[in-house]
Amino acid sequence: MTTLQVRLHAISYEAPTINTYELRTLDGAALPSFSAGAHIDVHLPNGMTRSYSLCNAPHETHRYLLGVNRDPASRGGSQCVHEDLQVGTTLEISAPRNHFPLVEDAPHTVLVAGGIGITPMLSMLQRLEALGRSWELHYCSRTRAVTGFIAALAQYGARVQWHHDAEADGVRLDLAALLQSHDTSTHFYCCGPSGMLSGFEAAAAQCAGAPERFHVEYFAAKEASAAEGGFTVQLARSGRLIPVRQGKTILDALVDAGVEVSYSCSQGVCGTCETRVLEGVPDHRDMVLTKGEQQTNRSMMICCSGSKSACLVLDL
Ligand code: FES
Incomplete structure (x- = not known):
C-alpha cells in the first residue's frame, strides 16, 4: 500500500477529550484529493495503525484534518495520539479511502x-x-x-x-x-x-x-471475528499454503507466518486489510463491504472474515 510522509502542523483543543490534528506534506505540495466521508490510516509512533475520518472540507488540498477522541477504552491508538504526538512530528499515512461516500445529488x-x-x-x-x-x-x-x-x-x-x-x-x-x-x-x-x-x-x-x-x-465490530479456523489460505503469488487453525483469524495466521499484510482496526471496520479473493467462499464478517459486494466474493477483510470453503486463494 502506498504511504505518504506528512508533518503534524497543528494540534487544536476541541473538548476535554477531543483534539484536532492538522497534517501537511513536508514540502508544502498538495495532498491527494479526497471525497467527503473518507478516512486515512495513520501509522503511530507506538507501532499501531489507526484509521481516522477526514473532517475538513474535501476541496482543501493543503491539509488533512483529523478529530481524535481520547477513548477511555482505547486499545492504545487514541491514547498514543493524545500523549505522544507533538507539532512537528513526522508521520506516515495512507492515501484517503472512502467506504462512507456521500450521494451528492440527494434532494x-x-x-x-x-x-x-x-x-x-x-x-x-x-x-x-x-x-x-x-x-x-x-x-x-x-x-x-x-x-x-x-x-x-x-x-x-x-x-x-x-x-x-x-x-x-x-x-x-x-x-x-x-x-x-x-x-x-x-x-x-x-x-x-x-x-x-x-x-x-x-x-x-x-x-x-x-x-x-x-x-x-461503524467504528467497532458488530459481530465477532471468524476464528473457527479449520481451512487453508493459499497465497496466489507464491503458491504458499498457510493453515488457519482454530482460535486464529486469517490475519493472525498470516502475521504468524511472516507474511507482510496491511491492517489497522483488526475489527472489520476500516477496510485496510481488504484482499482480493481468487478462489473459495469467504465467511464475511466485516462492516465495510455492502451485502451486494459480499455476495460477489471478489474481496474480503482478512482481519475478521473466515472461510466457508476448505481453501481460499488470495491475491497475496
Ligand atoms: S484491518 Fe480494518 S477492516 Fe481489517
Missing part, C-alpha cells in the same frame, strides 16, 4: 452523529454547503461540555440540532421519528457508537423507499 440529506462520529459529518456538510444542497445535522453527545466542534457548527444555525441526553433539559434523539419524518428521497447518514447505529438500522428497516438511502459507518 435533502440528514446527518446523524454520535460523539466523535461527528468527524465524517463535518466533511460531508461542508461538501453539501459547497454544492448548495439542503441538509440538516443531528448531533448527539452526553453534555455540551464534552462536545467538540461547537464553534465550527454554530454558523449553521438551526440546521444543526443538538441532543445532549445527560443535560437536565436534554432531549434524546428519537431516531424512528426522525427517519419517518422525511420523504423517501432523503438520504440519511449515521456514524457513532454501536448502540446508536443498531437503533438507526432498526429504524431504517421500518421506513419505506430504497434501503440504499440509509448509510452507516
